[in-house]
Amino acid sequence: MDKKTPQTVPRQSWTFSNEANSEIRRAAATGIYDIRGGGAKRKVPHFDDLLFLGASMSRYPLEGYREKCSTEVVLGTRFAKKPIRLKIPVTIAGMSFGALSANAKEALGRGATAMGTSTTTGDGGMTNEERNHSETLVYQYLPSRYGMNPDDLRRADAIEIVVGQGAKPGGGGMLLGQKITERVAGMRNLPVGIDQRSACRHPDWTGPDDLEIKILEIREITGWEKPIYVKIGGARPYYDTALAVKAGADVVVLDGMQGGTAATQDVFIENVGQPTLACIRPAVRALQDLGMHRQVQLIVSGGIRTGADVAKALALGADAVAIGTAALVALGDNDPHLEEEYQKLGTTAGAYDDWHEGRDPAGITTQDPELMARLDPEEAGRRLRNYLAVLTLECQTIARACGKSHVHNLEPEDLCALTIEAAAMAGVPLAGTDWIPGKSGL
Amino acid sequence: MQTIDLATTPLRDMNAMLQSQAAQTNQTAWNIVNPKGAHAIAVGLDAPIEVTVSGSTGYYCGGMNKQASIHIAGSAGPGVAENMMSGTVVIEGDASQYAGATGQGGLLVIKGNASSRCGISMKGIDIVVHGNIGHMSAFMAQSGNLVVLGDAGDALGDSLYEARLFVRGNVKSLGADCIEKEMRPEHLEILRDLLDRAGADAKPEEFRRYGSARTLYHFHVDNASAY
Numbered sequence A: 001m002d003k004k005t006p007q008t009v010p011r012q013s014w015t016f017s018n019e020a021n022s023e024i025r026r027a028a029a030t031g032i033y034d035i036r037g038g039g040a041k042r043k044v045p046h047f048d049d050l051l052f053l054g055a056s057m058s059r060y061p062l063e064g065y066r067e068k069c070s071t072e073v074v075l076g077t078r079f080a081k082k083p084i085r086l087k088i089p090v091t092i093a094g095m096s097f098g099a100l101s102a103n104a105k106e107a108l109g110r111g112a113t114a115m116g117t118s119t120t121t122g123d124g125g126m127t128n129e130e131r132n133h134s135e136t137l138v139y140q141y142l143p144s145r146y147g148m149n150p151d152d153l154r155r156a157d158a159i160e161i162v163v164g165q166g167a168k169p170g171g172g173g174m175l176l177g178q179k180i181t182e183r184v185a186g187m188r189n190l191p192v193g194i195d196q197r198s199a200c201r202h203p204d205w206t207g208p209d210d211l212e213i214k215i216l217e218i219r220e221i222t223g224w225e226k227p228i229y230v231k232i233g234g235a236r237p238y239y240d241t242a243l244a245v246k247a248g249a250d251v252v253v254l255d256g257m258q259g260g261t262a263a264t265q266d267v268f269i270e271n272v273g274q275p276t277l278a279c280i281r282p283a284v285r286a287l288q289d290l291g292m293h294r295q296v297q298l299i300v301s302g303g304i305r306t307g308a309d310v311a312k313a314l315a316l317g318a319d320a321v322a323i324g325t326a327a328l329v330a331l332g333d334n335d336p337h338l339e340e341e342y343q344k345l346g347t348t349a350g351a352y353d354d355w356h357e358g359r360d361p362a363g364i365t366t367q368d369p370e371l372m373a374r375l376d377p378e379e380a381g382r383r384l385r386n387y388l389a390v391l392t393l394e395c396q397t398i399a400r401a402c403g404k405s406h407v408h409n410l411e412p413e414d415l416c417a418l419t420i421e422a423a424a425m426a427g428v429p430l431a432g433t434d435w436i437p438g439k440s441g442l
Numbered sequence B: 001m002q003t004i005d006l007a008t009t010p011l012r013d014m015n016a017m018l019q020s021q022a023a024q025t026n027q028t029a030w031n032i033v034n035p036k037g038a039h040a041i042a043v044g045l046d047a048p049i050e051v052t053v054s055g056s057t058g059y060y061c062g063g064m065n066k067q068a069s070i071h072i073a074g075s076a077g078p079g080v081a082e083n084m085m086s087g088t089v090v091i092e093g094d095a096s097q098y099a100g101a102t103g104q105g106g107l108l109v110i111k112g113n114a115s116s117r118c119g120i121s122m123k124g125i126d127i128v129v130h131g132n133i134g135h136m137s138a139f140m141a142q143s144g145n146l147v148v149l150g151d152a153g154d155a156l157g158d159s160l161y162e163a164r165l166f167v168r169g170n171v172k173s174l175g176a177d178c179i180e181k182e183m184r185p186e187h188l189e190i191l192r193d194l195l196d197r198a199g200a201d202a203k204p205e206e207f208r209r210y211g212s213a214r215t216l217y218h219f220h221v222d223n224a225s226a227y
């Protein structure tokens, strides 16, 4: 070829990107889908696309360090004799013992308790570590029913019936053999070391009419004392919320597609479910249509990182939020100081998501005694407490700037959106306009 | 014998009364009349009492039972004795879907037939069905024993783990990873004991045993079509 002919620069395909091609090669070599932990990594419209307007001539702000801005939340006021009172509107989401080490569960309990909020069990039953270190503990009632028993049901402070999870609406659990140690296997009544598949549907009910009876049974077993939550993945938030209310839920937990998981197929995490931002308004509308907004409380999760995220979720109508991934990061997950070890695992700090393999250098998503011992539950608990305190302070800062004496007084009218997509999903006007796509204006 | 009339006593009061019985109670015999298919009758009990339900029940009768002996003198709706921990539940008539689902212990006896998904996800319970059972029974069954004097429907024991299944009649089809296994002396012993405790007129030698082939215990691409 004539050296002088101008050449175009080599061009990578947008469609067949390096990432897409590397997955094709991986699939071709192994014949099995990619399994990983975490939530959707693709970019979807999120809380970042919303801004608060702040106070102005028509709204006056509250004095930052003097005027009170309350943060407490009461959950389960509809039917439960003993509703839950939390000091902050941020709870710790359900993460299983098995997926997480006992030390990590203890650290979550310590941090949450220090801030006056709740933690949640997961697919794998209740451990003494978490019960003893969590002042307020929510006990998950999952399709697998691993370790389910009436005594733990009664020593829980609330019960969360899991219908779905944002990372995998319609998917069941998965825990690979490396993490099925004797203790985990014993709690789940499974052989040690097998690859465990947990069911995606509840074994003894299907549909909202059955769920109503299931909730009745659980209330009868626990003397109508405990709030009963129903957790749904961000699939059809309007109808799922309405049906959860109809079935008798005290609280609806709504988890969007960015929500983390311990382990699922990557294709599932990235392609099933709606972004958290898109789920909140339909769920709130369902509650409003039924006259149940604030009677049945709404907890939103999936991608909450900052106090601004918390404030935005509340402004859109949630009563509280739940955090999973962020809590793990606060404990020490994916920390850059472990970079050398992440490199050895073929990854890098911030991208490590092979939680199912049980080799977590931070000692969080593992059952390996040596790795587990790296996590000091007291110190990690303190980090979580600090982080929760910051989330709360940040949320209050924004609420005061919007003139609110309680974080629950934040409202959609305090927000505008940076993109048309976010404006449509959150049902707030595009910045600088009166336009809510699909609803109003020009 | 204490009698509770569900025509006049709210469900909540009935369950509260039964749940408050202590281990040493001397009010050991209870009769519940007029159940009329109500749901969640005698759930969450935790004392060695004997409860007779004089009629048929709705969903989840005897749910999460510990210690108590519950006798249903009729038929039972879905999820009877779900997640039972210990004790006994005996049904004179038939049982609907998911009988004994996720049960962890105790003995469930169904004198009639059981519908689909009997013993689904069972985790240690023993279930004896005098009649037939429906499809997808013992799906993902983890441990315990399911004994069927009659026939079993489609996909028996699909994806099961370590539960033992004993069937005297025909099995319409076996589910993924469920195979017939050799009946060894220790199995005959287990069967003899269960048949005896369930008041079942059958000989252990008449049964066949089914269990897990354990080929799905580890993910392997060559098994993908089995899932």
Ligand SMILES: Cc1cc2nc3c(=O)[nH]c(=O)nc-3n(C[C@H](O)[C@H](O)[C@H](O)COP(=O)(O)O)c2cc1C
Pocket: A037, A038, A039, A093, A094, A095, A096, A099, A100, A121, A122, A123, A124, A140, A162, A164, A165, A166, A231, A255, A258, A259, A260, A261, A262, A301, A302, A303, A304, A322, A323, A324, A325, A326, A355, A365
């Ligand atoms: C390690 C891990 C384990 C999880 N285990 C469970 C579980 O057992 N049950 C459940 O309902 N959700 C489980 N989840 C999902 C969380 O409860 C929650 O919905 C999600 O993490 C919220 O999104 P975020 O991670 O973006 O905060 C898990 C999440 C993680 C990260």
